[in-house]
Amino acid sequence: MKKTLALMLSLMMLIGLLSGCVSTRDESTSDGDSTSGDSSAQQTSGGVVNVYNWGEYIDESVLEDFEEATGITVNYQMYDSNETMYAKIAGGGADYDVVIPSDYMIARMIEEDMLEPLNFDNIPNFADIDPALLNPAYDPENLYSVPYMWGLMGVIYNTTMVDEADIGSWDLMWNEKYAGDILTYDNSRDAIGIALKLLGYSYNTTDEAQIKEAVDLLIEQKPLIQAYVMDQIFDKMQGGNAAIGSYYYGDFLTMQEVNPDLAFYIPEEGANIYVDAMCILKDAKNKENAEAFINYMCSTEAGLKNCEAICYSTPLMSVREELDPEVSGDIYAYPDESVMAKCESYAGLPQETLDLYDSEWTRLKSTSVD
Amino acid sequence: MKKNGVVSRLLLAVMFLFLYAPIFVLIIFSFNDSKSTAVWNGFTLNWYVELFQNRAVMSALRTTLLVSVLATAIATVAGTAAAIGFYSMRRRSRTACLAVNNIPLTNADVITGVSMMLLFVFVGQGLSAFSNWLNGLQWVEDANLWFDFSFSLGFGTLLIAHITFDIPYVILSVLPKLRQLDPNLAEAAQDLGATRFVAFWKVVLPELMPGIVNGMLIAFTMSIDDFVISYFTAGSQVSTLSMVVYSMVRRQISPEIKALSTLMFVAVLILLVIINLRQARQESAAARRRHAAARQP
């Protein structure tokens, strides 16, 4: 009797697991094609959109506005770098609809067939995007992405701790005077990119020797580094806990509001200009909701709120017109030709270079400083 | 044994200061009228109000409590049953089972989390391929059936992971009680006419109770405090409180979280104080009874 009981218990568990997996097929999927049906079966299921965005990259009240306007519930989660976002999605453990990667990551994700082409009929606000940002190198036919924000990266320093004579170049981040007071990026592309620029190479080099040389330079820099950070830089720079750090200009403006001693410059060797754009993941379960979300984020109202909250440069022309002239005239926020000439954007890299980045990054991080 | 002197009491006090200093800092700064932790801007209760309006935090709190309670309940029942089963096995198979049971305990959290994530993803992809294959079959089409076995990481996998690391704690705290159990007790009950079930329910279970409760408490504590395993197995749809905190500590900790942990801390503190007081009262009552009984002629 015990045996049958145990057997029955296990069977019941199994049936419980399997029930709900079987249903009658509806007409749209009865064509018998085994590959076409998997997303359409659930497409109409409803009122959710799963959004995966950078941390500190939205005015959260916009999400509520969107929910009120459309009745779609937003499940909002955050990542701290393109690489962690990629890992989470590539690992197969995630189920997001909208992601907002940077240019080079979009190129990689298109290459690896991770993104779904957008239906621009559902995104009428796309017309408001600055034409200069259309058909970019990372998405040449503009099939997969809608720009969200863009900007420059550069060096942030605390004027009370750093000598004005030392600034101007990336080599400030290698200056031994400030040992223990320097912060750098905790992601491979940005961190290695700085060293590549200091050496006079392109961000997008695929030359193994150049990349290794850059990482050697970073290993040299490691004893001077206080910490490898992403958004932790806010607390550190605002509180005067570090003197020098490299980060994005929009975030610098946010930090400066708290700590007016902070200043920003674009190093003479040049820096990165980036675009973060909204994309929909392959086989997203809520594609139409995702498109509604993207469309809403491109509205003047949402764009303005976001722009004021995070201080990044907006791709929306109508928003730019409404901005305070002091902001829209800011040379680093909306750079002119002379600044642009110094900037280079990241391009997608071939697979072997990406592998090299990963292994070189692991080499840098696992090197001991003492 | 000797009582503690001043020096050892002082040492204890210093150790407790070490354990509680960061907690006090959190509590104090939950009343700070500024987002920053660097400066004190004046007293406010604002964060406590905002806490209840912060959707991300509240839903994470719900998920955390739900997964901990469910996992603890399931693990307590399953673990007790498993402990009885292990105890009844022959020595060889018991040793083998206990060895496997010890794996989640002695393995690093990272490995448990990572390995379960890999398994879930692997099975999820396998099942989705399998249902695609099934749906392509002629007879399935004729029967107008639609299979969808695919699943992705979410509350279900989170719960499975929590149950898996909770059960071993329950088993290890029930087993010693089973060893102390007098096997004649249950037999006596059955001789007196109880069915096996009644004998178990009325006689054996009460004897095991302290071990079960202990295991349950440990399991619950482990579930509530877990971050690493949840981080790898919860996927994208649900977040536990720890995961929300983790995504925050990499940016700026929001003061609402400090308010929430202050509330949780106070709640647990009150609960434990009440339990303690009751125990103390029971003990002194028992002592009084003994005293009174001793005075009886």
Next chain:
Amino acid sequence: MRNKYVAFPYVGWMALFVVAPLIVVVVYALTTRDGSLTLDNFSSMLQYAPVFGRSFFLALLATAICILLGYPMAYYLSRERGWLRRMATMLIMLPMWMNFLLRTYSWVFLLERNGLFNSLLESFGLPKVNIIDTSGAVVLGMVYNFLPFMVLPIYSVIEKIDYRVIEAAQDLGANSAQVFRRVIFPLSLPGVLSGITMVFIPSVSTFVISRLLGGGKELLLGDLIEMQFLGSAYNPHLGSAISLVMMVIVLVCMGIMNRFGEGEEEAMLL
């Protein structure tokens, strides 16, 4: 009351969710991205020897400090009586109910360059110290987080020592140092051993503490593994291989240690 069949569902559960995941890890460790068999993931392991070395060193250091702090604490606690002792044991468990990440993070505001600790030093006219973002801070975080796991098992073992044994030793002329060295300490050893397991394993594999308090400079094994799965250098195959190697080393260490003290698994519990 014997009935081995009630364990069968759990045996099935273990096969599915304890054994099978480890098999998947082994499979991942032995394959490449495109699915072919390889040993490269293991042969590149030598490169990470410094990380292994550092992790084990810091974890051992943290474990040793935990014994040094936790043993006297448990010992003195067990000598307290009444409400004080009950309250104290409760206070050791209480922090576990507060979020572990938050507790760790609040060390950041305590130890930051312009943090509370340094402001305190400054107000006494003392120079500031740099603690945050060093290996020292990582060890501090480990000790802080895992100290209760050392205190509780030792305490529960000492508390159960039969007082008559101690009296007997005293009657036979042992002074208090001798009583401690020859009687109490040997009897409390099972507690110490399980305390070591419960402190060492989470310390050697943590990635949260080193991330929060170490500034991401001193990579530990946990960081290295997390980095390959959800972090900045995606390579689950390498991550699986590192996990396996770490697991084997840790299991061997624990096996040797438990052979030493014929480890009692129940002592692990509170």
